[in-house]
Amino acid sequence: MHQALAVPHRSLYFPYQVYPAYLPSSAALTRSPVVIVGAGPIGLTLALELARYGVRSTVLASQQQVCEGSRAIVFTRRSMEILQQVGVSDAVTERGLPWRFGNSYYRGQRVFRMEAPVDEHDRFAPMTNLQQQFLEQYLVEAAQAQPLIELRWGNKVIDIEQGVEGACLQVDTPVGPYALEADWVVAADGARSGLRSMLGLKLDGASYEGKFVIADIRITLDLPTERLAFFDPPWNPGNTVLMHREPGDIWRIDYQLPAHETPEQALHPDSLYPRIDAQLAMLGLEHLTWELDWSSVYSARALTLAEYVHGRVIFAGDAAHLLPIFGVRGANTGFQDCHDLGWKLALHLKGVVGEKVLASYSEERVKAAWEIIEEAGKSTRFMAPPSRGYRLLRDAVLSLSLSQAFVRPLYHWRTSRPHNYADSCLNAEDDDxxxxxxxxxxxxxxxxxxxxxxxxxxxxxxxxxxxxxxxxxxxxxxxxxxxxxxxxxxxxxxxxxxxxxxxxxxxxxxxxxxxxxxxxxxxxxxxxxxxxxxxxxxxxxxxxxxxxxxxxxxxxxxxxxxxxxxxxxx
Structure with missing residues (x-):
């Protein structure tokens, strides 16, 4: 029997609540047009998108509370436009921090300043910083207010069988498993997707050796809401450090680990705390006190499934692809998956579009993932060089940038942007x-x-x-x-x-x-x-x-x- 954590996660700024687990009964619905596995930002956004077209869905959350830790914190203008359609952009804007500038530093000198373009027609800022827990909470509240969405907390998928007309899921709960049938199943269950494993699917692409620590600290800093990148800092030679402001006097510090250091070693207080102190000291802020809220370790990966539709199971978000966070591509790419898939699946279920429409989801989004992988790979290799050759090239750019302006654009981190489906099979061929x-x-x-x-x-x-x-x-x-x-x-x-x-x-x-x-x-x-x-x-x-x-x-x-x-x- 599946038992989710029933104690609220600890946080300095977010009021976690534990939702009651859904327990099956004889009166429960045993078939749904769409079952969405995963109640993170992607799964919930897709459920709300389907509801806009009048399509009912059941969302399965293996946990009983929103995510632990800030996780995704930067949302692009295009993501905000998508979130507007499902009714949560106002809440994000009210709490979030807008920004448009990014700064790169080397040897105490700012060597590059990125400026995202804006014009009078922009409803949203180029980027908005907000911790993922808040976004998930807004999406949960919107889903709970939508009668076409049933959100089942504490329900974990343990098996799946597919047929011609649908799929049958075995779902475990605190009182034992039950069967749930669906016309379509959407796997939005994240980077460690259980459904991906159950179907025996493998991701293609590259995993980079460089590992980064994420540390969220509470500290009051008189610094603007801008991305800060420090290359080869004295306390972390040869590596990179990033900083972002989050709402509530929370700051995200990402720093690259030396080779061969394990995540367990990196997250031990004897390692974590001195490094954060060293970063603050480098900025002349060693006199300020701070508290740790959450920390984790991640590796840069650029991977995707070859196809996103497998029988009656459709993959979206991190279940479909794992992309480097440099350039804010993870969750933001997932929102574009939702926006592409939502209308196609809804109108397919209603029988008002041809088979090519649903098939085009995989065609369009897989190609988008590969283009992102190619572009993000350039940023990743600059931030965390995977070989001696790449490191020599990166170090040459760093050195030249102190005096030569022509190399400084190489610092640009190629921010996530809306994909252009220029070769989509849905585009007109004989128009103007x-x-x-x-x-x-x-x-x-x-x-x-x-x-x-x-x-x-x-x-x-x-x-x-x-x-x-x-x-x-x-x-x-x-x-x-x-x-x-x-x-x-x-x-x-x-x-x-x-x-x-x-x-x-x-x-x-x-x-x-x-x-x-x-x-x-x-x-x-x-x-x-x-x-x-x-x-x-x-x-x-x-x-x-x-x-x-x-x-x-x-x-x-x-x-x-x-x-x-x-x-x-x-």
């Missing part, structure tokens, strides 16, 4: 994508637009395909609206957004009319004239754009975006 000179191209995410002081385009996006029509005084073409109504009658959600000239009233047939003040919206989307349009998938990635849109062209674009390549009556 190549005739646009600017604006988001096919595969890229939509660009947010600031419409008023506290109002943005993404605030109005629904759980649907988005048809954005740039229209003049005449409004929308009747045949176009007939085509939209035809696909809606078959269950396909489509939101029609009219971008109208200043002074235009509500455009007939549009779900939402936005006024294009001073042509700002059109300019941002590279639209030269009325009659142009964009079609975006429910995850906000563009899949077609036209300079002139007709009902026939819209039908072709929707067919393609729904996984039908021919003349299927969408």
């Amino acid at each position: 994508n190549m005739l646009f000179h600017t604006g988001p191209s096919n595969g890229a995410p939509l660009l947010n637009v600031r419409l008023a002081a506290q109002h943005y385009l993404f605030d109005d996006l629904e759980a649907a395909y988005h048809l954005i029509c740039f229209t003049g005084v005449g409004g929308l073409d009747a045949a176009l609206l007939d085509e939209v109504q035809a696909v809606r009658s078959q269950g396909l959600p489509v939101q029609v957004i009219a971008v109208a000239l200043p002074g235009a009233d509500q455009v007939v047939g549009a779900d939402l009319t936005l006024t294009d003040v001073d042509g700002l919206f059109s300019a941002r989307y590279g639209v030269p004239q009325a009659g142009a349009a964009y079609l975006a998938r429910p995850d906000q990635h563009v899949c077609a754009r036209w300079l002139h849109l007709s009902a026939l062209r819209l039908r072709a674009g929707l067919n393609r975006a729904c996984g039908y390549n021919g003349s299927h009556d969408a």
